[in-house]
Amino acid sequence: MNVYPVFRKELQSYFSSSIAYIIITIFLALSGFFFYTDVLSFNIKNMGGGVTLTEGVWLYFFQDIRFIFLLVIPLLTMRLFAEEVKLGTIELLFTYPIRDSEILIGKFLAPLSLLLLILLLTISYPLSLATIWEVEPWSLLAGYLGLFLLGTSFIACGIFISSLTENQIVAAIATLGVLILFWFLTWNEAIAEPTLMAVLLRLSLFDRTYNFFRGVIDTRDVIFFILFIFFFLFLTLQSLNSRRWRGLQ
Amino acid sequence: MIQVENLTKVFGSISALRDISFTIKKGESVGFLGPNGSGKTTTLRILTCFLPPTSGSVTVDGYDVIQDSMEVRRRIGYFPEKVPLYPSMKVSTFLDFVAEVKGVGRTERKRKIFDSIERCGLAGVAHRIIGNLSKGYRQRVGLAQVLINDPPILILDEPTVGLDPEQIAEIRKLIKSLSRERTIFLSSHILPEVSMLCHRIIIIHQGRIIAEDTQDNLAARLRTASQFLVKVEGPHEEVRKGLEKIPGVVQVEEKEIVSEEIFVYLIRAGKDVDVAREISAVVFNSRWSLLEMRQVEMDLEEIFLNLITQET
Numbered sequence: 001m002n003v004y005p006v007f008r009k010e011l012q013s014y015f016s017s018s019i020a021y022i023i024i025t026i027f028l029a030l031s032g033f034f035f036y037t038d039v040l041s042f043n044i045k046n047m048g049g050g051v052t053l054t055e056g057v058w059l060y061f062f063q064d065i066r067f068i069f070l071l072v073i074p075l076l077t078m079r080l081f082a083e084e085v086k087l088g089t090i091e092l093l094f095t096y097p098i099r100d101s102e103i104l105i106g107k108f109l110a111p112l113s114l115l116l117l118i119l120l121l122t123i124s125y126p127l128s129l130a131t132i133w134e135v136e137p138w139s140l141l142a143g144y145l146g147l148f149l150l151g152t153s154f155i156a157c158g159i160f161i162s163s164l165t166e167n168q169i170v171a172a173i174a175t176l177g178v179l180i181l182f183w184f185l186t187w188n189e190a191i192a193e194p195t196l197m198a199v200l201l202r203l204s205l206f207d208r209t210y211n212f213f214r215g216v217i218d219t220r221d222v223i224f225f226i227l228f229i230f231f232f233l234f235l236t237l238q239s240l241n242s243r244r245w246r247g248l249q
Numbered sequence: 250m251i252q253v254e255n256l257t258k259v260f261g262s263i264s265a266l267r268d269i270s271f272t273i274k275k276g277e278s279v280g281f282l283g284p285n286g287s288g289k290t291t292t293l294r295i296l297t298c299f300l301p302p303t304s305g306s307v308t309v310d311g312y313d314v315i316q317d318s319m320e321v322r323r324r325i326g327y328f329p330e331k332v333p334l335y336p337s338m339k340v341s342t343f344l345d346f347v348a349e350v351k352g353v354g355r356t357e358r359k360r361k362i363f364d365s366i367e368r369c370g371l372a373g374v375a376h377r378i379i380g381n382l383s384k385g386y387r388q389r390v391g392l393a394q395v396l397i398n399d400p401p402i403l404i405l406d407e408p409t410v411g412l413d414p415e416q417i418a419e420i421r422k423l424i425k426s427l428s429r430e431r432t433i434f435l436s437s438h439i440l441p442e443v444s445m446l447c448h449r450i451i452i453i454h455q456g457r458i459i460a461e462d463t464q465d466n467l468a469a470r471l472r473t474a475s476q477f478l479v480k481v482e483g484p485h486e487e488v489r490k491g492l493e494k495i496p497g498v499v500q501v502e503e504k505e506i507v508s509e510e511i512f513v514y515l516i517r518a519g520k521d522v523d524v525a526r527e528i529s530a531v532v533f534n535s536r537w538s539l540l541e542m543r544q545v546e547m548d549l550e551e552i553f554l555n556l557i558t559q560e561t
Contacts, residue, residue, distance in 0.1 A: 002352070005349035006350070008346070008349075009335075009346050012338075012342070013335075013337065013338075016337060016338075017337060087333050087334075087335065087336070088331050088333030089333040089334065089335055090333075091294075091299055091329045091333055092327075092329065092347075092394070093350075094298070094299050095297040095299050095322060095325070095329075096322060096347070096350045097319050097323045097350070097351060097352060098350050244299070
Protein backbone atom coordinates (compact mmCIF):
# COMPACT_ATOMS: atom_id res chain seq x y z
CA MET A 1 0.00 0.00 0.00
CA ASN A 2 1.28 3.39 -1.04
CA VAL A 3 -0.41 5.24 1.81
CA TYR A 4 2.46 6.78 3.70
CA PRO A 5 3.45 9.67 1.38
CA VAL A 6 -0.05 11.17 1.30
CA PHE A 7 -0.38 10.68 5.05
CA ARG A 8 2.93 12.44 5.63
CA LYS A 9 2.03 15.28 3.28
CA GLU A 10 -1.28 15.93 5.04
CA LEU A 11 0.26 15.79 8.49
CA GLN A 12 3.05 18.16 7.39
CA SER A 13 0.44 20.49 6.02
CA TYR A 14 -1.42 20.57 9.36
CA PHE A 15 1.73 21.54 11.17
CA SER A 16 3.27 23.87 8.60
CA SER A 17 0.02 25.85 8.30
CA SER A 18 -0.04 25.91 12.13
CA ILE A 19 -3.67 24.77 12.11
CA ALA A 20 -2.53 21.77 14.18
CA TYR A 21 -1.13 24.03 16.93
CA ILE A 22 -4.22 26.22 16.96
CA ILE A 23 -6.54 23.25 17.24
CA ILE A 24 -4.48 21.55 19.93
CA THR A 25 -4.43 24.79 21.91
CA ILE A 26 -8.18 25.38 21.60
CA PHE A 27 -8.86 21.77 22.46
CA LEU A 28 -6.69 21.72 25.56
CA ALA A 29 -7.95 25.09 26.79
CA LEU A 30 -11.63 24.13 26.44
CA SER A 31 -11.23 20.59 27.74
CA GLY A 32 -9.16 21.86 30.68
CA PHE A 33 -11.93 24.29 31.54
CA PHE A 34 -14.57 21.55 31.27
CA PHE A 35 -12.50 19.21 33.41
CA TYR A 36 -12.10 21.86 36.07
CA THR A 37 -15.83 22.61 36.25
CA ASP A 38 -16.76 18.92 36.16
CA VAL A 39 -14.47 18.19 39.09
CA LEU A 40 -15.87 21.16 40.99
CA SER A 41 -19.44 19.99 40.53
CA PHE A 42 -18.41 16.45 41.44
CA ASN A 43 -17.07 17.78 44.74
CA ILE A 44 -20.43 19.34 45.51
CA LYS A 45 -22.45 16.27 44.47
CA ASN A 46 -20.18 13.94 46.36
CA MET A 47 -20.53 15.77 49.66
CA GLY A 48 -22.51 12.79 51.00
CA GLY A 49 -20.21 10.29 49.25
CA GLY A 50 -21.26 7.30 47.17
CA VAL A 51 -20.84 8.86 43.70
CA THR A 52 -18.18 7.17 41.57
CA LEU A 53 -15.72 9.12 39.45
CA THR A 54 -17.17 7.51 36.34
CA GLU A 55 -20.69 8.67 37.13
CA GLY A 56 -19.61 11.94 38.69
CA VAL A 57 -16.76 13.24 36.50
CA TRP A 58 -15.94 11.23 33.38
CA LEU A 59 -19.50 10.95 32.12
CA TYR A 60 -19.79 14.74 32.10
CA PHE A 61 -16.25 15.37 30.95
CA PHE A 62 -16.58 13.06 27.93
CA GLN A 63 -19.95 14.50 27.02
CA ASP A 64 -18.45 17.97 27.07
CA ILE A 65 -15.56 16.90 24.85
CA ARG A 66 -17.98 15.85 22.14
CA PHE A 67 -18.84 19.52 21.67
CA ILE A 68 -15.21 20.38 21.13
CA PHE A 69 -15.05 17.60 18.53
CA LEU A 70 -18.00 19.17 16.77
CA LEU A 71 -16.17 22.47 16.69
CA VAL A 72 -12.73 21.23 15.75
CA ILE A 73 -13.04 18.18 13.50
CA PRO A 74 -14.80 19.89 10.56
CA LEU A 75 -11.86 22.31 10.55
CA LEU A 76 -9.45 19.41 10.23
CA THR A 77 -11.29 17.60 7.46
CA MET A 78 -12.57 20.51 5.36
CA ARG A 79 -9.43 20.93 3.28
CA LEU A 80 -8.58 17.29 2.61
CA PHE A 81 -10.15 17.00 -0.83
CA ALA A 82 -11.73 20.44 -1.33
CA GLU A 83 -8.30 22.07 -1.41
CA GLU A 84 -6.88 19.57 -3.91
CA VAL A 85 -9.77 20.22 -6.25
CA LYS A 86 -9.52 23.98 -5.82
CA LEU A 87 -5.76 24.03 -6.47
CA GLY A 88 -6.11 21.54 -9.32
CA THR A 89 -3.54 19.30 -7.67
CA ILE A 90 -6.12 16.52 -7.74
CA GLU A 91 -5.01 16.18 -11.37
CA LEU A 92 -1.50 15.33 -10.14
CA LEU A 93 -2.71 12.87 -7.52
CA PHE A 94 -5.08 11.16 -9.91
CA THR A 95 -2.36 10.67 -12.52
CA TYR A 96 0.36 9.47 -10.14
CA PRO A 97 0.70 5.72 -9.69
CA ILE A 98 -1.42 5.65 -6.54
CA ARG A 99 -4.95 4.27 -6.11
CA ASP A 100 -7.90 6.37 -5.01
CA SER A 101 -8.26 4.14 -1.97
CA GLU A 102 -4.62 4.74 -1.02
CA ILE A 103 -5.08 8.50 -1.33
CA LEU A 104 -8.22 8.26 0.80
CA ILE A 105 -6.62 6.17 3.54
CA GLY A 106 -3.58 8.45 3.68
CA LYS A 107 -5.82 11.47 4.01
CA PHE A 108 -8.04 9.73 6.56
CA LEU A 109 -5.14 8.73 8.79
CA ALA A 110 -3.72 12.27 9.03
CA PRO A 111 -6.55 13.90 11.04
CA LEU A 112 -7.00 10.59 12.85
CA SER A 113 -3.47 10.69 14.20
CA LEU A 114 -3.93 14.30 15.21
CA LEU A 115 -7.09 13.24 17.07
CA LEU A 116 -5.13 10.49 18.82
CA LEU A 117 -2.44 12.95 19.80
CA ILE A 118 -5.03 15.32 21.28
CA LEU A 119 -6.71 12.52 23.22
CA LEU A 120 -3.34 11.38 24.55
CA LEU A 121 -2.64 14.90 25.79
CA THR A 122 -5.90 14.96 27.74
CA ILE A 123 -4.77 11.92 29.71
CA SER A 124 -2.95 14.41 31.88
CA TYR A 125 -6.34 15.26 33.47
CA PRO A 126 -7.11 11.80 34.92
CA LEU A 127 -3.44 11.43 35.79
CA SER A 128 -3.56 14.61 37.86
CA LEU A 129 -6.75 13.44 39.52
CA ALA A 130 -5.13 10.09 40.27
CA THR A 131 -2.69 11.80 42.61
CA ILE A 132 -5.51 12.58 45.05
CA TRP A 133 -8.19 10.05 44.16
CA GLU A 134 -8.41 6.45 43.10
CA VAL A 135 -9.10 6.30 39.34
CA GLU A 136 -10.53 3.10 37.83
CA PRO A 137 -8.62 2.69 34.56
CA TRP A 138 -11.04 0.37 32.73
CA SER A 139 -14.10 2.56 32.71
CA LEU A 140 -11.87 5.45 31.77
CA LEU A 141 -10.52 3.45 28.85
CA ALA A 142 -14.06 2.63 27.71
CA GLY A 143 -14.84 6.33 27.71
CA TYR A 144 -11.75 7.11 25.65
CA LEU A 145 -12.63 4.35 23.19
CA GLY A 146 -16.06 5.95 22.80
CA LEU A 147 -14.51 9.36 22.18
CA PHE A 148 -12.06 7.91 19.68
CA LEU A 149 -14.78 6.11 17.73
CA LEU A 150 -16.97 9.20 17.76
CA GLY A 151 -14.11 11.42 16.55
CA THR A 152 -13.22 8.92 13.82
CA SER A 153 -16.84 8.90 12.67
CA PHE A 154 -16.77 12.69 12.48
CA ILE A 155 -13.58 12.53 10.42
CA ALA A 156 -15.05 9.97 8.00
CA CYS A 157 -18.14 12.13 7.52
CA GLY A 158 -16.01 15.28 7.11
CA ILE A 159 -13.78 13.69 4.46
CA PHE A 160 -16.80 12.62 2.47
CA ILE A 161 -18.23 16.12 2.47
CA SER A 162 -14.85 17.59 1.59
CA SER A 163 -14.83 15.38 -1.52
CA LEU A 164 -18.10 16.93 -2.69
CA THR A 165 -17.04 20.56 -2.94
CA GLU A 166 -14.06 22.68 -3.79
CA ASN A 167 -14.92 25.26 -1.17
CA GLN A 168 -13.42 24.56 2.24
CA ILE A 169 -15.85 26.79 4.13
CA VAL A 170 -18.79 25.01 2.54
CA ALA A 171 -17.23 21.67 3.47
CA ALA A 172 -16.80 22.71 7.11
CA ILE A 173 -20.30 24.12 7.52
CA ALA A 174 -21.98 21.21 5.74
CA THR A 175 -20.05 18.73 7.89
CA LEU A 176 -21.15 20.55 11.00
CA GLY A 177 -24.76 20.49 9.78
CA VAL A 178 -24.76 16.77 9.00
CA LEU A 179 -23.08 15.87 12.30
CA ILE A 180 -25.51 17.96 14.32
CA LEU A 181 -28.38 16.29 12.50
CA PHE A 182 -26.99 12.84 13.31
CA TRP A 183 -26.43 13.94 16.84
CA PHE A 184 -29.77 15.51 17.67
CA LEU A 185 -31.86 13.10 15.63
CA THR A 186 -33.50 11.99 18.86
CA TRP A 187 -33.42 15.30 20.74
CA ASN A 188 -37.18 15.57 20.79
CA GLU A 189 -39.04 12.31 21.13
CA ALA A 190 -42.24 13.89 19.91
CA ILE A 191 -40.98 14.23 16.32
CA ALA A 192 -41.71 10.65 15.37
CA GLU A 193 -43.92 7.76 16.28
CA PRO A 194 -42.39 5.17 18.62
CA THR A 195 -41.44 2.59 15.94
CA LEU A 196 -39.61 5.17 13.84
CA MET A 197 -38.08 6.63 16.98
CA ALA A 198 -36.61 3.23 17.83
CA VAL A 199 -34.83 3.22 14.45
CA LEU A 200 -33.67 6.81 14.84
CA LEU A 201 -32.34 6.06 18.30
CA ARG A 202 -30.10 3.42 16.82
CA LEU A 203 -28.73 5.90 14.29
CA SER A 204 -28.02 8.71 16.71
CA LEU A 205 -24.34 9.28 17.41
CA PHE A 206 -25.41 11.01 20.61
CA ASP A 207 -27.06 7.97 22.13
CA ARG A 208 -24.38 5.57 20.96
CA THR A 209 -21.68 7.19 23.08
CA TYR A 210 -23.62 6.99 26.34
CA ASN A 211 -22.66 3.40 27.22
CA PHE A 212 -18.96 4.02 26.60
CA PHE A 213 -18.97 7.08 28.81
CA ARG A 214 -20.55 5.11 31.65
CA GLY A 215 -17.70 2.62 31.36
CA VAL A 216 -19.52 -0.04 29.35
CA ILE A 217 -18.23 -1.33 26.02
CA ASP A 218 -21.11 -2.83 24.07
CA THR A 219 -20.00 -4.58 20.86
CA ARG A 220 -23.16 -3.36 19.13
CA ASP A 221 -22.06 0.22 19.72
CA VAL A 222 -18.55 -0.55 18.48
CA ILE A 223 -19.97 -2.16 15.37
CA PHE A 224 -22.29 0.78 14.80
CA PHE A 225 -19.38 3.24 14.78
CA ILE A 226 -17.23 1.01 12.58
CA LEU A 227 -20.08 0.65 10.08
CA PHE A 228 -20.67 4.40 10.18
CA ILE A 229 -16.98 5.05 9.45
CA PHE A 230 -16.77 2.51 6.62
CA PHE A 231 -20.02 3.72 5.12
CA PHE A 232 -18.69 7.25 4.79
CA LEU A 233 -15.29 6.13 3.53
CA PHE A 234 -17.08 4.04 0.94
CA LEU A 235 -19.20 7.04 -0.07
CA THR A 236 -16.02 9.10 -0.42
CA LEU A 237 -14.51 6.58 -2.80
CA GLN A 238 -17.70 6.67 -4.86
CA SER A 239 -17.63 10.44 -4.88
CA LEU A 240 -14.00 10.53 -6.04
CA ASN A 241 -14.83 8.05 -8.74
CA SER A 242 -17.87 9.94 -9.95
CA ARG A 243 -15.91 13.19 -10.06
CA ARG A 244 -13.66 11.44 -12.53
CA TRP A 245 -16.49 10.02 -14.61
CA ARG A 246 -18.34 13.26 -14.73
CA GLY A 247 -15.13 14.81 -16.02
CA LEU A 248 -14.98 17.62 -13.48
CA GLN A 249 -11.70 18.80 -12.26
CA MET B 250 4.26 3.33 -27.33
CA ILE B 251 0.95 5.18 -27.34
CA GLN B 252 -1.97 3.84 -29.30
CA VAL B 253 -5.31 5.59 -29.54
CA GLU B 254 -8.14 3.92 -31.44
CA ASN B 255 -11.54 5.40 -32.18
CA LEU B 256 -11.45 7.47 -29.03
CA THR B 257 -14.61 9.40 -28.25
CA LYS B 258 -15.29 11.54 -25.21
CA VAL B 259 -18.64 13.07 -24.41
CA PHE B 260 -19.33 15.53 -21.59
CA GLY B 261 -23.07 15.67 -21.10
CA SER B 262 -24.35 16.87 -24.45
CA ILE B 263 -20.97 18.08 -25.73
CA SER B 264 -18.72 15.81 -27.77
CA ALA B 265 -15.19 16.82 -26.88
CA LEU B 266 -13.52 14.11 -28.97
CA ARG B 267 -15.06 12.41 -31.97
CA ASP B 268 -13.58 9.12 -33.00
CA ILE B 269 -9.90 10.02 -33.03
CA SER B 270 -7.09 7.53 -33.70
CA PHE B 271 -3.34 7.93 -33.76
CA THR B 272 -0.16 6.11 -32.84
CA ILE B 273 3.06 7.36 -31.33
CA LYS B 274 6.15 5.21 -31.65
CA LYS B 275 8.86 4.76 -29.08
CA GLY B 276 11.34 7.62 -29.03
CA GLU B 277 9.21 9.90 -31.17
CA SER B 278 8.46 13.51 -30.31
CA VAL B 279 4.98 14.33 -31.47
CA GLY B 280 3.30 17.70 -31.36
CA PHE B 281 -0.40 17.97 -30.71
CA LEU B 282 -1.64 21.13 -32.24
CA GLY B 283 -5.00 22.79 -32.18
CA PRO B 284 -6.76 25.99 -31.20
CA ASN B 285 -8.04 26.41 -27.65
CA GLY B 286 -10.99 24.18 -26.89
CA SER B 287 -10.24 21.73 -29.68
CA GLY B 288 -9.88 18.71 -27.38
CA LYS B 289 -6.13 18.66 -26.73
CA THR B 290 -6.32 18.68 -22.96
CA THR B 291 -9.14 16.14 -22.92
CA THR B 292 -7.06 13.76 -25.02
CA LEU B 293 -4.04 14.16 -22.75
CA ARG B 294 -6.16 13.66 -19.66
CA ILE B 295 -7.46 10.39 -21.06
CA LEU B 296 -3.93 9.25 -21.90
CA THR B 297 -2.82 9.99 -18.35
CA CYS B 298 -5.77 8.16 -16.76
CA PHE B 299 -7.27 11.34 -15.30
CA LEU B 300 -10.44 10.96 -17.37
CA PRO B 301 -11.95 7.75 -18.69
CA PRO B 302 -12.84 7.56 -22.38
CA THR B 303 -16.50 7.36 -23.36
CA SER B 304 -15.64 4.80 -26.02
CA GLY B 305 -12.61 3.59 -27.94
CA SER B 306 -9.38 2.17 -26.64
CA VAL B 307 -6.20 3.82 -25.42
CA THR B 308 -3.09 1.82 -24.64
CA VAL B 309 0.28 3.01 -23.40
CA ASP B 310 3.20 0.63 -23.80
CA GLY B 311 0.65 -2.13 -24.32
CA TYR B 312 -1.30 -1.34 -21.14
CA ASP B 313 -4.91 -0.21 -21.26
CA VAL B 314 -5.63 3.08 -19.48
CA ILE B 315 -8.65 1.59 -17.71
CA GLN B 316 -7.61 -2.01 -17.07
CA ASP B 317 -3.98 -1.36 -16.13
CA SER B 318 -4.16 2.22 -15.02
CA MET B 319 -1.31 1.89 -12.50
CA GLU B 320 1.08 0.44 -15.09
CA VAL B 321 0.25 3.29 -17.46
CA ARG B 322 0.74 5.92 -14.77
CA ARG B 323 4.13 4.48 -13.79
CA ARG B 324 5.38 5.03 -17.33
CA ILE B 325 4.08 8.54 -17.85
CA GLY B 326 5.33 11.87 -16.61
CA TYR B 327 2.48 14.35 -16.96
CA PHE B 328 2.71 18.12 -17.02
CA PRO B 329 -0.86 19.45 -16.63
CA GLU B 330 -1.85 22.62 -18.40
CA LYS B 331 -2.30 24.90 -15.40
CA VAL B 332 0.72 23.49 -13.51
CA PRO B 333 -1.14 22.76 -10.29
CA LEU B 334 1.22 22.73 -7.29
CA TYR B 335 0.90 22.91 -3.52
CA PRO B 336 1.65 26.56 -2.75
CA SER B 337 2.50 26.03 0.91
CA MET B 338 5.11 23.34 0.30
CA LYS B 339 8.81 23.86 -0.21
CA VAL B 340 10.15 22.82 -3.61
CA SER B 341 12.31 20.09 -2.09
CA THR B 342 9.51 18.77 0.17
CA PHE B 343 7.16 18.65 -2.79
CA LEU B 344 9.63 16.76 -4.96
CA ASP B 345 10.30 14.35 -2.10
CA PHE B 346 6.56 13.71 -1.83
CA VAL B 347 6.20 13.16 -5.58
CA ALA B 348 9.24 10.86 -5.67
CA GLU B 349 7.79 8.75 -2.89
CA VAL B 350 4.33 8.56 -4.45
CA LYS B 351 5.91 7.58 -7.75
CA GLY B 352 7.70 4.75 -6.00
CA VAL B 353 11.28 6.00 -6.15
CA GLY B 354 13.15 3.88 -3.58
CA ARG B 355 14.46 5.44 -0.39
CA THR B 356 18.12 4.90 -1.32
CA GLU B 357 18.01 6.63 -4.68
CA ARG B 358 15.42 9.25 -3.78
CA LYS B 359 17.92 11.85 -2.63
CA ARG B 360 19.94 11.51 -5.81
CA LYS B 361 16.90 11.62 -8.10
CA ILE B 362 15.57 14.71 -6.39
CA PHE B 363 18.96 16.35 -6.69
CA ASP B 364 19.16 15.37 -10.38
CA SER B 365 15.80 16.83 -11.30
CA ILE B 366 16.50 19.98 -9.30
CA GLU B 367 19.77 20.42 -11.19
CA ARG B 368 18.26 19.57 -14.53
CA CYS B 369 15.42 22.06 -14.19
CA GLY B 370 17.61 24.83 -12.81
CA LEU B 371 15.95 24.90 -9.40
CA ALA B 372 19.07 24.71 -7.25
CA GLY B 373 18.68 28.30 -6.06
CA VAL B 374 15.07 27.91 -4.95
CA ALA B 375 14.99 24.32 -3.65
CA HIS B 376 14.21 25.46 -0.12
CA ARG B 377 11.73 28.16 -0.99
CA ILE B 378 7.96 27.94 -0.65
CA ILE B 379 6.36 27.16 -4.01
CA GLY B 380 3.69 29.82 -3.53
CA ASN B 381 6.36 32.53 -3.52
CA LEU B 382 8.00 31.49 -6.78
CA SER B 383 7.65 33.29 -10.09
CA LYS B 384 5.66 31.75 -12.91
CA GLY B 385 8.83 30.62 -14.67
CA TYR B 386 10.10 28.77 -11.63
CA ARG B 387 6.70 27.21 -10.98
CA GLN B 388 6.78 25.90 -14.52
CA ARG B 389 10.17 24.35 -13.82
CA VAL B 390 8.91 22.77 -10.62
CA GLY B 391 6.14 21.32 -12.77
CA LEU B 392 8.75 19.83 -15.08
CA ALA B 393 10.87 18.60 -12.18
CA GLN B 394 7.94 16.60 -10.78
CA VAL B 395 7.49 15.09 -14.25
CA LEU B 396 11.12 13.98 -14.47
CA ILE B 397 11.66 12.80 -10.94
CA ASN B 398 11.20 9.09 -11.64
CA ASP B 399 12.71 9.18 -15.13
CA PRO B 400 9.54 8.13 -16.96
CA PRO B 401 10.00 6.88 -20.54
CA ILE B 402 6.98 8.87 -21.77
CA LEU B 403 6.42 12.58 -21.23
CA ILE B 404 3.03 14.13 -21.79
CA LEU B 405 3.26 17.91 -21.69
CA ASP B 406 0.20 20.13 -21.92
CA GLU B 407 1.11 23.64 -23.11
CA PRO B 408 4.42 23.72 -21.23
CA THR B 409 5.36 27.28 -22.18
CA VAL B 410 2.07 29.10 -21.93
CA GLY B 411 2.20 32.32 -19.93
CA LEU B 412 5.97 32.67 -19.82
CA ASP B 413 8.10 35.52 -21.07
CA PRO B 414 10.22 34.93 -24.20
CA GLU B 415 13.41 34.23 -22.30
CA GLN B 416 11.73 31.66 -20.07
CA ILE B 417 10.04 30.09 -23.09
CA ALA B 418 13.42 29.63 -24.73
CA GLU B 419 14.81 27.99 -21.59
CA ILE B 420 11.91 25.58 -21.17
CA ARG B 421 12.07 24.66 -24.85
CA LYS B 422 15.78 23.97 -24.55
CA LEU B 423 15.08 21.75 -21.58
CA ILE B 424 12.38 19.83 -23.43
CA LYS B 425 14.62 19.48 -26.45
CA SER B 426 17.35 17.98 -24.27
CA LEU B 427 14.86 15.50 -22.85
CA SER B 428 13.57 14.35 -26.20
CA ARG B 429 16.70 12.40 -27.04
CA GLU B 430 15.96 9.45 -24.82
CA ARG B 431 12.20 9.68 -24.38
CA THR B 432 8.86 9.55 -26.10
CA ILE B 433 7.28 12.99 -25.95
CA PHE B 434 3.72 14.04 -26.68
CA LEU B 435 3.43 17.78 -26.43
CA SER B 436 0.33 19.88 -26.90
CA SER B 437 0.43 23.48 -27.96
CA HIS B 438 -1.50 26.07 -29.86
CA ILE B 439 1.72 27.71 -30.98
CA LEU B 440 3.03 26.35 -34.25
CA PRO B 441 6.68 27.37 -34.12
CA GLU B 442 7.00 25.65 -30.78
CA VAL B 443 5.70 22.37 -32.12
CA SER B 444 7.71 22.57 -35.29
CA MET B 445 10.83 23.28 -33.27
CA LEU B 446 10.46 20.43 -30.79
CA CYS B 447 8.67 17.67 -32.65
CA HIS B 448 9.29 15.24 -35.51
CA ARG B 449 5.67 14.82 -36.28
CA ILE B 450 2.55 16.93 -35.87
CA ILE B 451 -1.03 15.91 -35.19
CA ILE B 452 -3.55 18.66 -35.75
CA ILE B 453 -6.85 18.50 -33.91
CA HIS B 454 -9.82 20.76 -34.46
CA GLN B 455 -13.27 20.55 -32.87
CA GLY B 456 -12.56 17.09 -31.49
CA ARG B 457 -11.37 15.60 -34.77
CA ILE B 458 -7.91 14.94 -36.10
CA ILE B 459 -7.66 16.86 -39.34
CA ALA B 460 -4.04 16.21 -40.23
CA GLU B 461 -1.22 14.02 -39.06
CA ASP B 462 2.19 14.10 -40.68
CA THR B 463 5.74 15.35 -40.47
CA GLN B 464 6.16 19.07 -40.69
CA ASP B 465 7.68 18.86 -44.20
CA ASN B 466 4.94 16.61 -45.50
CA LEU B 467 2.26 18.82 -44.06
CA ALA B 468 3.78 21.78 -45.85
CA ALA B 469 4.10 19.79 -49.08
CA ARG B 470 0.54 18.59 -48.86
CA LEU B 471 -0.63 22.13 -48.85
CA ARG B 472 1.92 23.67 -51.13
CA THR B 473 -0.60 23.59 -53.93
CA ALA B 474 -2.93 25.60 -51.78
CA SER B 475 -2.38 29.21 -52.62
CA GLN B 476 -2.55 32.66 -51.25
CA PHE B 477 -2.72 35.93 -53.17
CA LEU B 478 -2.27 39.50 -52.20
CA VAL B 479 -4.31 41.72 -54.53
CA LYS B 480 -4.66 45.47 -54.59
CA VAL B 481 -8.00 46.47 -56.10
CA GLU B 482 -9.63 49.79 -56.71
CA GLY B 483 -13.39 49.61 -56.39
CA PRO B 484 -16.29 49.85 -53.92
CA HIS B 485 -14.97 47.99 -50.91
CA GLU B 486 -17.93 45.82 -49.90
CA GLU B 487 -18.76 44.83 -53.43
CA VAL B 488 -15.17 43.90 -54.22
CA ARG B 489 -15.03 41.74 -51.15
CA LYS B 490 -18.25 39.95 -51.97
CA GLY B 491 -17.20 39.51 -55.55
CA LEU B 492 -13.90 37.95 -54.55
CA GLU B 493 -15.53 35.67 -52.02
CA LYS B 494 -17.86 34.28 -54.66
CA ILE B 495 -15.02 32.94 -56.75
CA PRO B 496 -15.10 29.13 -56.61
CA GLY B 497 -12.13 27.77 -54.64
CA VAL B 498 -11.67 30.86 -52.51
CA VAL B 499 -11.75 30.01 -48.82
CA GLN B 500 -11.28 33.35 -47.19
CA VAL B 501 -10.90 37.01 -48.10
CA GLU B 502 -9.30 39.35 -45.63
CA GLU B 503 -8.56 43.07 -45.83
CA LYS B 504 -4.87 43.49 -45.27
CA GLU B 505 -4.38 47.18 -45.81
CA ILE B 506 -6.40 50.25 -46.62
CA VAL B 507 -4.57 52.39 -49.14
CA SER B 508 -7.32 54.93 -49.74
CA GLU B 509 -11.09 55.02 -49.60
CA GLU B 510 -11.44 53.03 -52.79
CA ILE B 511 -8.19 51.10 -52.82
CA PHE B 512 -7.77 48.07 -50.55
CA VAL B 513 -5.24 45.26 -50.32
CA TYR B 514 -6.94 41.90 -49.89
CA LEU B 515 -5.45 38.61 -48.85
CA ILE B 516 -7.20 35.76 -50.65
CA ARG B 517 -6.80 32.19 -49.40
CA ALA B 518 -7.70 29.47 -51.81
CA GLY B 519 -7.95 25.71 -51.44
CA LYS B 520 -5.42 23.40 -52.98
CA ASP B 521 -5.64 22.26 -56.62
CA VAL B 522 -7.60 25.27 -57.78
CA ASP B 523 -6.24 28.03 -59.94
CA VAL B 524 -7.93 31.20 -58.80
CA ALA B 525 -5.51 33.76 -60.25
CA ARG B 526 -7.31 33.81 -63.60
CA GLU B 527 -10.69 34.01 -61.90
CA ILE B 528 -9.62 36.92 -59.75
CA SER B 529 -8.53 39.02 -62.65
CA ALA B 530 -11.64 38.06 -64.63
CA VAL B 531 -13.97 39.08 -61.80
CA VAL B 532 -12.19 42.39 -61.30
CA PHE B 533 -12.18 43.10 -65.02
CA ASN B 534 -15.85 42.18 -65.56
CA SER B 535 -16.96 44.36 -62.65
CA ARG B 536 -15.05 47.30 -64.07
CA TRP B 537 -12.81 47.68 -61.05
CA SER B 538 -9.06 48.08 -61.41
CA LEU B 539 -6.52 45.45 -60.52
CA LEU B 540 -3.48 47.39 -59.34
CA GLU B 541 -1.36 44.56 -58.06
CA MET B 542 -1.51 40.79 -57.62
CA ARG B 543 1.10 38.44 -56.25
CA GLN B 544 1.18 34.93 -54.87
CA VAL B 545 2.55 34.56 -51.34
CA GLU B 546 4.13 31.53 -49.73
CA MET B 547 2.40 30.01 -46.75
CA ASP B 548 4.23 29.40 -43.52
CA LEU B 549 3.18 26.74 -41.05
CA GLU B 550 0.93 29.13 -39.21
CA GLU B 551 -1.05 29.72 -42.36
CA ILE B 552 -1.13 26.06 -43.27
CA PHE B 553 -2.62 25.45 -39.87
CA LEU B 554 -5.25 28.14 -40.39
CA ASN B 555 -5.95 26.84 -43.83
CA LEU B 556 -6.50 23.31 -42.58
CA ILE B 557 -8.92 24.53 -40.01
CA THR B 558 -10.88 26.78 -42.32
CA GLN B 559 -11.10 24.08 -44.95
CA GLU B 560 -12.60 21.68 -42.49
CA THR B 561 -15.35 23.93 -41.25
